Amino acid sequence: MQVISERVQKMIQEGLAYPLAQSSKEEKDFIKLCSNENPFGPSPMAIEAIKSEAEKVGEYPESSSIELKEAIGEYLDINPVHISVGNGSDEVMDMVCKATMNPGDKALIPIPSFSQYELICRINAMDPNFVYLEDYQWNIESLLEKTRDCRAIFIGRPNNPTGNSIDDEDLEMLLETEKLVIVDEAYGEFSDYTVVDWIEGYENLIVLRTFSKMFGLAGLRVGYGISSKEIIEAMERVRSPFNVNRIAQKAAIAALKDKEFVGKARETILNERNYLQRELESLGFKTLPSDANFIMTSPKPLGMNATDVCNYLNREGILIRNLSGFRGIESDWVRITVGRPKQNKRLIKTLEELIEG
Numbered sequence: 001m002q003v004i005s006e007r008v009q010k011m012i013q014e015g016l017a018y019p020l021a022q023s024s025k026e027e028k029d030f031i032k033l034c035s036n037e038n039p040f041g042p043s044p045m046a047i048e049a050i051k052s053e054a055e056k057v058g059e060y061p062e063s064s065s066i067e068l069k070e071a072i073g074e075y076l077d078i079n080p081v082h083i084s085v086g087n088g089s090d091e092v093m094d095m096v097c098k099a100t101m102n103p104g105d106k107a108l109i110p111i112p113s114f115s116q117y118e119l120i121c122r123i124n125a126m127d128p129n130f131v132y133l134e135d136y137q138w139n140i141e142s143l144l145e146k147t148r149d150c151r152a153i154f155i156g157r158p159n160n161p162t163g164n165s166i167d168d169e170d171l172e173m174l175l176e177t178e179k180l181v182i183v184d185e186a187y188g189e190f191s192d193y194t195v196v197d198w199i200e201g202y203e204n205l206i207v208l209r210t211f212s213k214m215f216g217l218a219g220l221r222v223g224y225g226i227s228s229k230e231i232i233e234a235m236e237r238v239r240s241p242f243n244v245n246r247i248a249q250k251a252a253i254a255a256l257k258d259k260e261f262v263g264k265a266r267e268t269i270l271n272e273r274n275y276l277q278r279e280l281e282s283l284g285f286k287t288l289p290s291d292a293n294f295i296m297t298s299p300k301p302l303g304m305n306a307t308d309v310c311n312y313l314n315r316e317g318i319l320i321r322n323l324s325g326f327r328g329i330e331s332d333w334v335r336i337t338v339g340r341p342k343q344n345k346r347l348i349k350t351l352e353e354l355i356e357g
């Protein structure tokens with residue numbers, strides 16, 4: 001008897017798995033610019049909350065994260081009935097598919113984009129369809145055409161790894177098709193825009209957000225979805241009962257309260273993003289403008305190859321993300337997370353040394 005489901009057998013045969021960032025045994029001493037985390041980590045208030053909750057881990061957490069939903073509701077000015085919380089937005093994405101999609105349903109995935117969209121579709125027996133972002137730019141005509149026979153579309157906004165976004169008018173056109181539109185705002189806090197308040201007008205809109213990026217809580221795994229009451233109720237049905245642990249719930253609530261910490265981190269990250277953009281371009285890299293905390297850039301104009309650049313930086317103690325082999329990426333692009341000022345300077349200096357040979 002074949003004990004593995006056909007769809008998972010297919011994933012195994014194709015070697016389909018989440019492409020983990022390059023790591024190193026001595027990662028502790030490395031400058032880690034490969035996973036789009038906040039280089040300042042979480043607020044001290046979140047760390048305090050983690051410590052004081054630690055002694056209670058003998059007891060199950062509150063099952064539906066109600067206090068956290070209320071805090072998110074206050075943060076975004078929405079009613080908690082429109083919120084469902086998960087073990088990272090990865091889990092929320094899975095809950096969305098379980099709640100809204102049938103086996104065999106087609107979902108449109110613009111590429112390049114976050115690899116997990118395809119994986120979650122495949123795990124849920126859906127049929128992922130891809131549309132290329134020509135020159136890494138959004139094109140509403142090709143999206144509309146390809147959306148026609150799909151039930152859902154995933155939109156990263158800002159998109160990972162390009163860092164850019166479909167504009168409001170084009171997104172509205174997608175929503176008007178009445179397909180399910182899953183807008184992933186994992187990097188929303190770094191941009192100046194959100195469509196959270198559009199849920200009043202569009203029953204087919206699902207917005208995903210996370211505490212992993214701006215709030216510096218990637219290691220605790222907390223994300224959430226915002227949508228119509230009907231979709232949220234269905235997501236709550238398919239959610240496992242204690243999906244968000246008690247430490248994560250308390251830390252996320254505390255992180256939301258520390259507006260000063262988040263405001264300062266955001267300001268520094270955006271300034272540093274401008275610095276990196278300028279410096280990379282003046283070194284001769286081709287870069288894409290970004291609304292997030294990372295930059296997609298290519299060493300090709302310098303006659304260099306992405307893998308060689310990543311390997312060189314790795315030897316020098318700096319980890320960035322090699323995008324070679326990612327769906328929708330031509331060779332020789334990398335993604336660099338904006339780090340702390342000193343880390344960014346060191347990165348630029350190391351790249352200068354590489355170029356000077």
Ligand SMILES: Cc1ncc(COP(=O)(O)O)c(C=O)c1O
Nearest residue numbers: 088089090114160186210212223
């Ligand atoms: C676009 C995008 N969405 C979602 C996630 C997953 O976030 P989480 O840590 O909340 O699962 C990531 C993580 O890198 C991401 O880049």
